Amino acid sequence: MIDIFKTRLLAFKWEQYLAASLASYGSLCTGMAMGWTSPMLPQLRGPNSPLPREPTLQEESWIGSLLVLGGLFGPLLTVPLSKYIGRRWIIMSTNLPLLLGWLLAGVATNLETLYVARLAWGCATGMLFATVPIYIGEIAEDKIRGSLSALFLLFINVGFLLAYAIGPFTSYWGLTAAGGILSLFYLPFTWFIPETPFFLVYKGRNDEASEVLQKLRRATKEAVQPELEGLQAMIAREFKVEPRIKDLWASRGNVKALGICVFLAMLLQLSGIDVLLFYMEELLAKVGTKISASDGTIIMGVVQVVTSCITPLVVDRLGRKLLMWTTSLGLTIFLALIGVYALMDSYYQYDVSSVAFVPLLCLIIYMVLFTLGVGPVPWILVAEMFPIKTKCLASGIASFMCWLAGFIWTRFFRDVAASYGIYTAFWILAVCCGIGFIFSATLLPETKGKTFDEIQDMLNNRTKEEKEGDV
Numbered sequence: 001m002i003d004i005f006k007t008r009l010l011a012f013k014w015e016q017y018l019a020a021s022l023a024s025y026g027s028l029c030t031g032m033a034m035g036w037t038s039p040m041l042p043q044l045r046g047p048n049s050p051l052p053r054e055p056t057l058q059e060e061s062w063i064g065s066l067l068v069l070g071g072l073f074g075p076l077l078t079v080p081l082s083k084y085i086g087r088r089w090i091i092m093s094t095n096l097p098l099l100l101g102w103l104l105a106g107v108a109t110n111l112e113t114l115y116v117a118r119l120a121w122g123c124a125t126g127m128l129f130a131t132v133p134i135y136i137g138e139i140a141e142d143k144i145r146g147s148l149s150a151l152f153l154l155f156i157n158v159g160f161l162l163a164y165a166i167g168p169f170t171s172y173w174g175l176t177a178a179g180g181i182l183s184l185f186y187l188p189f190t191w192f193i194p195e196t197p198f199f200l201v202y203k204g205r206n207d208e209a210s211e212v213l214q215k216l217r218r219a220t221k222e223a224v225q226p227e228l229e230g231l232q233a234m235i236a237r238e239f240k241v242e243p244r245i246k247d248l249w250a251s252r253g254n255v256k257a258l259g260i261c262v263f264l265a266m267l268l269q270l271s272g273i274d275v276l277l278f279y280m281e282e283l284l285a286k287v288g289t290k291i292s293a294s295d296g297t298i299i300m301g302v303v304q305v306v307t308s309c310i311t312p313l314v315v316d317r318l319g320r321k322l323l324m325w326t327t328s329l330g331l332t333i334f335l336a337l338i339g340v341y342a343l344m345d346s347y348y349q350y351d352v353s354s355v356a357f358v359p360l361l362c363l364i365i366y367m368v369l370f371t372l373g374v375g376p377v378p379w380i381l382v383a384e385m386f387p388i389k390t391k392c393l394a395s396g397i398a399s400f401m402c403w404l405a406g407f408i409w410t411r412f413f414r415d416v417a418a419s420y421g422i423y424t425a426f427w428i429l430a431v432c433c434g435i436g437f438i439f440s441a442t443l444l445p446e447t448k449g450k451t452f453d454e455i456q457d458m459l460n461n462r463t464k465e466e467k468e469g470d471v
Contacts, residue, residue: 013144015216020136020148022189024155026094026128029183031159033101033121035277037064038297039167040175050109050172057414059111063118065411068274070119071403074126075396082392083202087135088195090127095186098124102180106173122403129379130399134391137383138196139216142451146320147312149380153371154308160277161301168297198388201231202239234452238389247390248397253459257385258394263439264324264378265398269406270432271331271374275413276363296360303364307371319448320377324440327373331433334362334369339426347421374436378402384447385455 041063045054055063078090101120108114132152140148162182167175194216200209206228213224249255315323341358344350352358378398386394417425447455 013141013216013218015218016140016144016148017151019139019193019216020151021155022193023091023132023135024152025189026091026098026124026155026186027132027152028155028159028162029098029179029186030121030125030128031156032163032179032182033098033159034067034125034156034274035160035163035301036105036167036175036179037067038164038277040172043167043172048171051111051114052109055111057418061411061414063111063114065407066115066118067122067125068269068403068406068410070122071126071129071406072400073119073123074128074403075130075399077123078127078130079392079396082131082134086195086199086203087131087138088190088193090131091135091193092187092190094124094127094131095183095190096124097121097127098183098186099180102176102183106176106180126399126403129402130395133379133383134395135193135196137391138198139194139212141217143449145384146315146380146448149383150308150312150315150376152379153311153376154305157301157304157308157371161298161305164297164301197228198231198235201228202235206232234388238387245393248393251460253456254386254390254394256459257381258397260444261378261382261385261394261398262401264374264381264436264444265402266405267328267432267436267439268374268378269402269409270429271328271370271436272335272409272413272426272429272432273370273375274406274410275429276366296363299360300363300367303367304371307368311372311376314372315376315380319446320381321440321444321446323373324377324444325437327369328433328436328440330369331366331374332430332437334366335426335430335433338362339423339430342421342423342426347423374433381447384450384452385459387452387456 041060043049044051044060044063081090097120101117101124104113104117104120108117133149136148136152137145162178163175166178170178194212195208197209197213197216200206200212209231210221210224210228213219213227214221217224217227247254248258338359341352341355341362345352382395382398383391413425416428445458447458450458
């Protein structure tokens with residue numbers, strides 16, 4: 001038994017999990033920034049608000065949505081810089097706008113300063129979303145790539161839970177200070193992550209790449225030599241000329257991969273996740289649940305974190321396609337049920353006290369399903385489906401479209417709810433998830449356990465004989 005335990009311990013690639021966790025720590029800080037609005041918007045309306053007056057509904061919508069708008073700038077910064085300074089330095093540099101956001105939020109006495117703080121948080125979040133999945137994909141072995149990629153979402157959800165758990169029991173400045181203090185640890189943590197072997201080989205630093213591979217794989221120089229030579233051959237093949245935007249549609253496989261990843265990244269936002277997370281307390285009150293809004297948000301945060309711990313265990317077992325179509329189908333059903341409940345409660349004013357638990361239960365199941373599939377899978381696929389040459393460009397475009405869809409929806413969700421009823425807003429979310437279910441069940445290929453070359457062959461419909469003929 002002891003020998004079996006030692007064997008399993010040696011087989012556990014803790015160095016890769018540690019590097020992925022340290023790189024993902026910034027998403028905990030941005031998760032706090034994203035969840036900040038849920039407990040803080042009620043305080044901005046109260047007597048202890050730092051603002052001179054209570055914000056209007058439109059101003060609150062801008063406070064919520066400007067973070068998502070700031071996310072649009074992240075890919076615009078990371079894509080051109082990634083080939084010059086590498087993934088590690090970009091991940092470290094995200095701490096600058098992150099800390100700036102906490103500083104501005106802490107000293108804000110007017111809406112304009114708060115708006116800039118939200119934009120700065122958004123910029124940091126967009127940079128992380130465009131870089132960390134690629135970083136993890138480039139350091140991970142094929143068999144644990146999905147598990148490592150799921151850590152990114154786990155840290156985001158821990159950040160949301162911290163915001164939900166601290167916010168209702170402290171002042172505006174208490175939560176803001178807590179976020180700033182946690183962000184101070186980000187730079188020293190990321191200082192210890194290695195640069196990716198791919199980038200080191202791309203820059204001709206082969207000895208450093210070999211050392212990083214030896215550490216990450218817990219193997220000798222001779223054992224990692226085949227992987228190193230594979231990287232060298234791939235870079236020599238893919239980077240004969242510098243990457244260009246038109247490379248994204250240079251082959252049928254690239255077009256297919258871009259379409260899949262952009263659609264799923266937009267689906268991630270159109271499923272309503274940012275709306276629910278930003279305005280959780282408000283929505284729990286509006287749909288008629290009887291539990292207190294602050295207690296409900298804490299329950300939701302705990303559910304997110306617990307499910308995120310399960311995600312790494314299942315994403316490499318069940319596969320991307322199965323997780324996407326089952327979870328998007330589930331989201332469709334439970335969002336529609338919340339809409340029906342809200343219609344009965346707020347529009348027809350039926351007595352629904354006997355089933356008052358339904359909205360919270362549906363939202364809990366929503367969070368479980370989102371965290372298992374619709375949330376992590378798009379970013380895993382971004383890291384898996386593109387050739388090395390076009391991966392950064394594709395990741396930037398997918399991230400940009402994700403944040404664009406998120407900005408539009410978070411900005412106008414409350415307007416739709418105010419004009420046409422909260423039930424209509426939930427039904428729109430359900431329709432979006434239904435489209436995602438149809439897409440995932442029919443058009444999404446399975447990439448579980450496949451190498452990058454195997455995924456490219458599948459996307460381009462290349463057989464083994466055709467590939468050998470090309471050679």
